[in-house]
Amino acid sequence: MESRPTAYLSTSGGTKMITESLLAPGHRGCAGCGASLAAKFILEGAGRDCIVCGPTGCLEVFTTPYPESAWRVPYIHSLFENPAAVASGIETALAAQGNTHTKVLVIAGDGSTFDIGIRSISGAFERGHNLTYVCYDNEAYMNTGIQRSASTPYDASTTTSPSGTVSYGNPFAKKDMPAILVAHGSPYVATASIAYPKDVIRKIKTATETEGPTYVQIHVSCCTGWYFDSSLGIEVVRLAVETALYPIFEFVNGELGKVHKIRQKPVEEYLRIQKRFAHLFKDESGSDEIAKIQAIADENVRKYGLVRN
Amino acid sequence: MPEKCHKDDSGGEMTGKLKSGRQVVEGSYAVAHAVAMCRPDVISAYPITPQTHIVEDLSQFVADGAIDSKYINVESEFSALSALVGASAAGARTYSATTSQGLALMHEVVFNMAGMRLPAVMTIVNRSMSAPINIWNDHQDSIAERDSGWIQLYVEDVQELVDTTVQAYLIAEDQEVSLPVMVCMDGFILSHVFEPVDLLDQKAVDEFLPPFKPVSILNPEDPKSFGMFVDPEYYMDFRYLVEQAMDQSRSKIGDAARSFESAFGRYYGDLIDTYQTDGAEIILVAMGSLVGTLRDVVDDLRSKGVPVGLLKIRAFRPFPADEIAEAIAGAKVVCVLDKNISLGTGEGAVFTEIKASLYNNGIRVPVIGFVIGLGGRDIPVGTVQQIVSNAEDVIKHGIEADSIFVDLRRH
Numbered sequence: 001m002e003s004r005p006t007a008y009l010s011t012s013g014g015t016k017m018i019t020e021s022l023l024a025p026g027h028r029g030c031a032g033c034g035a036s037l038a039a040k041f042i043l044e045g046a047g048r049d050c051i052v053c054g055p056t057g058c059l060e061v062f063t064t065p066y067p068e069s070a071w072r073v074p075y076i077h078s079l080f081e082n083p084a085a086v087a088s089g090i091e092t093a094l095a096a097q098g099n100t101h102t103k104v105l106v107i108a109g110d111g112s113t114f115d116i117g118i119r120s121i122s123g124a125f126e127r128g129h130n131l132t133y134v135c136y137d138n139e140a141y142m143n144t145g146i147q148r149s150a151s152t153p154y155d156a157s158t159t160t161s162p163s164g165t166v167s168y169g170n171p172f173a174k175k176d177m178p179a180i181l182v183a184h185g186s187p188y189v190a191t192a193s194i195a196y197p198k199d200v201i202r203k204i205k206t207a208t209e210t211e212g213p214t215y216v217q218i219h220v221s222c223c224t225g226w227y228f229d230s231s232l233g234i235e236v237v238r239l240a241v242e243t244a245l246y247p248i249f250e251f252v253n254g255e256l257g258k259v260h261k262i263r264q265k266p267v268e269e270y271l272r273i274q275k276r277f278a279h280l281f282k283d284e285s286g287s288d289e290i291a292k293i294q295a296i297a298d299e300n301v302r303k304y305g306l307v308r309n
Numbered sequence: 310m311p312e313k314c315h316k317d318d319s320g321g322e323m324t325g326k327l328k329s330g331r332q333v334v335e336g337s338y339a340v341a342h343a344v345a346m347c348r349p350d351v352i353s354a355y356p357i358t359p360q361t362h363i364v365e366d367l368s369q370f371v372a373d374g375a376i377d378s379k380y381i382n383v384e385s386e387f388s389a390l391s392a393l394v395g396a397s398a399a400g401a402r403t404y405s406a407t408t409s410q411g412l413a414l415m416h417e418v419v420f421n422m423a424g425m426r427l428p429a430v431m432t433i434v435n436r437s438m439s440a441p442i443n444i445w446n447d448h449q450d451s452i453a454e455r456d457s458g459w460i461q462l463y464v465e466d467v468q469e470l471v472d473t474t475v476q477a478y479l480i481a482e483d484q485e486v487s488l489p490v491m492v493c494m495d496g497f498i499l500s501h502v503f504e505p506v507d508l509l510d511q512k513a514v515d516e517f518l519p520p521f522k523p524v525s526i527l528n529p530e531d532p533k534s535f536g537m538f539v540d541p542e543y544y545m546d547f548r549y550l551v552e553q554a555m556d557q558s559r560s561k562i563g564d565a566a567r568s569f570e571s572a573f574g575r576y577y578g579d580l581i582d583t584y585q586t587d588g589a590e591i592i593l594v595a596m597g598s599l600v601g602t603l604r605d606v607v608d609d610l611r612s613k614g615v616p617v618g619l620l621k622i623r624a625f626r627p628f629p630a631d632e633i634a635e636a637i638a639g640a641k642v643v644c645v646l647d648k649n650i651s652l653g654t655g656e657g658a659v660f661t662e663i664k665a666s667l668y669n670n671g672i673r674v675p676v677i678g679f680v681i682g683l684g685g686r687d688i689p690v691g692t693v694q695q696i697v698s699n700a701e702d703v704i705k706h707g708i709e710a711d712s713i714f715v716d717l718r719r720h
Contacts, residue, residue: 089392120385
């Protein structure tokens with residue numbers, strides 16, 4: 001294999017260097033883009049011998065502007081709602097060719113995953129294809145201008161669930177996608193956050209080395225869509241974890257396994273630094289809504305046992 | 310015209326063992342057998358009437374180990390074709406079959422697959438489009454995909470279906486074409502009919518059809534990006550390249566037909582075929598199984614001295630404009646029988662396209678269109694004879710109505 005330019009990333013510890021990036025620098029992601037960091041970590045975990053399927057979305061658009069591609073692994077984009085089906089076909093073709101080593105990955109946004117592509121995901125998982133589906137979850141349709149998806153959290157203001165005089169933003173709770181895939185009998189379902197790169201890399205490695213359809217959902221910050229200073233990209237998603245609004249866990253063969261334990265912080269610390277929740281702090285009436293969001297966090301703590309005893 | 314056959318009639322057929330030689334088989338079995346002889350690596354399909362017997366037979370072949378293909382039981386037609394996008398990009402020979410609503414559900418993938426220049430062969434078991442819901446034959450489903458970049462071949466009978474299926478892989482996988490092909494067969498009329506068919510021999514097909522050798526595949530040893538984001542600076546050029554490939558396929562379709570004839574002794578024409586057009590004043594134009602009925606009418610009327618001929622369109626895409634113009638130039642009237650309607654134009658697509666293609670060729674033969682047989686409405690010989698009478702009136706008096714809905718219950 002030809003030698004490639006090397007890029008180094010520092011992990012959360014700041015000392016350990018990870019290896020050459022399989023996602024080339026110079027792509028067109030926004031400054032502070034969380035999805036591009038996730039893509040680097042995913043490829044670090046998956047290694048060179050993989051094929052990546054992406055749906056239409058931010059990552060696809062900013063990494064493949066013809067005639068430039070940032071992908072140093074084979075990459076295919078077909079449509080918005082079909083990467084799980086395309087990956088099914090790739091995996092089946094590899095099996096027909098007797099190739100048992102190349103890993104097949106989907107790297108898709110939450111709109112494709114939670115909403116429009118769920119039929120093909122359900123089919124691929126039910127059929128048991130040997131593939132890893134990774135969702136980079138930035139909690140709205142960022143590529144088209146921050147419209148609400150089924151992953152958008154309660155009360156977040158988006159361009160199609162805006163806050164207004166009679167609205168607190170998105171009126172629906174975030175869909176529990178990991179539970180849906182656990183229910184499909186997936187042998188490995190995990191959540192992760194780009195605030196913890198080593199955990200992301202380990203989970204991708206585990207997922208791709210596990211036989212069968214596996215799912216990893218990675219919380220990625222989007223300064224453009226959540227409205228915060230791009231220098232805070234890692235801090236924001238870390239607060240999502242520390243407030244229990246984004247629980248980090250893994251399900252192995254349907255059983256809850258390792259959980260990222262936290263010292264729970266109040267949800268205000270997370271909400272206050274993002275303008276998508278600014279309407280909750282305009283006047284006192286927002287406090288009831290913040291209490292509802294706190295209840296969501298508390299339920300996560302109870303459900304997954306997030307707090308150290 | 311053959312009677313429609315019910316599933317029960319084929320009960321004894323489903324042994325899964327591949328038959329060989331000349332056999333009386335159901336049309337669906339015949340296409341499944343032809344597909345098997347082409348050794349697809351990946352088959353992906355979703356059941357829908359009247360396509361089901363094809364995929365049932367293929368599933369049985371796989372279950373019995375009679376073929377090596379991998380069969381993906383997808384959850385929708387949308388995923389059926391999406392899976393083939395992935396499989397084809399990974400270097401696999403691929404196959405699917407669908408019809409009507411299933412093809413409509415695939416629509417987005419249909420365009421995508423052609424634009425990505427991924428060859429595949431898909432049997433379209435032609436059926437009407439809902440609403441109203443109807444499971445019988447017309448050509449509305451595939452006609453609606455005419456702008457997608459898929460080659461479309463229409464067949465007259467089961468033997469032609471078998472032989473065209475094999476030719477379709479040769480055309481699709483030719484590196485100068487590299488486009489997917491729809492082989493269109495009339496639902497029930499061909500899919501559920503039992504006819505004597507020469508089933509193809511594996512060795513002969515292996516000699517005729519070389520293994521799939523794609524230009525580029527998804528390969529970690531040589532990573533490439535497929536399906537990239539293309540802005541206005543490049544987009545139009547990619548679309549032009551698809552058109553160019555479509556244009557290159559014109560000669561390849563004829564080449565495939567002729568090399569098939571050398572290998573197997575059967576030939577069905579190039580992009581078009583003609584029958585009794587020499588000296589014909591009236592030429593009937595059609596696609597699919599209706600052509601068989603028209604042959605009988607032409608024979609009958611010719612025996613009575615009526616100068617009528619027949620033009621069969623094999624390839625609707627690429628559209629054989631020049632071939633049609635040449636074939637009809639000497640006629641006094643052309644009658645186009647369309648099993649589809651482009652709503653809002655009052656006429657069928659074949660009629661519209663033939664008229665359009667003649668205009669700049671300076672050919673001013675009167676052309677009249679007949680929307681006929683929608684949703685499985687029968688097309689008896691008497692109806693075709695009436696169309697010929699209409700044509701005789703046009704020769705005498707000129708065109709009164711240029712597009713006619715045939716055998717409507719109410720006008």
